[in-house]
Amino acid sequence: MKTLFLAFFLLYTTGSIAAVYKCTDTKGGIVYSDRPCSTDAKNKTKEPQPSTQVKPEPSLTSKAADKIKSFFRPDSHLPNQTNSTPSPKGHEYNSQRFVCDGRIYCSQMTSCEEATFFINHCPNTKMDGNYDGIPCEKQWCR
Numbered sequence: 001m002k003t004l005f006l007a008f009f010l011l012y013t014t015g016s017i018a019a020v021y022k023c024t025d026t027k028g029g030i031v032y033s034d035r036p037c038s039t040d041a042k043n044k045t046k047e048p049q050p051s052t053q054v055k056p057e058p059s060l061t062s063k064a065a066d067k068i069k070s071f072f073r074p075d076s077h078l079p080n081q082t083n084s085t086p087s088p089k090g091h092e093y094n095s096q097r098f099v100c101d102g103r104i105y106c107s108q109m110t111s112c113e114e115a116t117f118f119i120n121h122c123p124n125t126k127m128d129g130n131y132d133g134i135p136c137e138k139q140w141c142r
Contacts, residue, residue: 071123072100106136115140 023037024030098114100122109115109127115135119125127135134141 106139109136109140112136112141 019034021033021036022030023033098117100118103109103118104122104125104127106115106127109118112135115127119127119135125135
């Protein structure tokens with residue numbers, strides 16, 4: 001019985017899937033029909049054009065990436081600060097050798113010196129579990 005009902009239902013509903021034609025009659029009125037437009041009626045196929053140009057908006061990932069990258073750029077809007085005392089050569093060497101590139105774990109480091117630079121200069125590092133200022137004590141800084 002269920003099969004008969006399902007077959008009847010499918011046969012009955014397939015007729016409603018037929019195409020719908022939008023035509024203009026001889027008086028200029030719009031007529032919808034399930035049959036193609038007659039030869040004396042005009043087909044109305046012209047679609048309305050959008051009135052304004054739509055500009056694609058930058059994706060959220062590029063906005064987020066730009067915001068993250070801005071954290072690592074030197075602040076160009078701040079005035080140049082000149083110190084009367086020169087900075088130690090070791091600090092200059094470290095700042096030229098290592099760059100905050102998003103690494104935050106000890107397993108991503110290659111030396112104690114690199115881990116120390118990251119923990120002192122880069123945000124959100126997770127290399128000092130006991131907060132004593134010495135990073136990666138079990139791997140690099142023994």
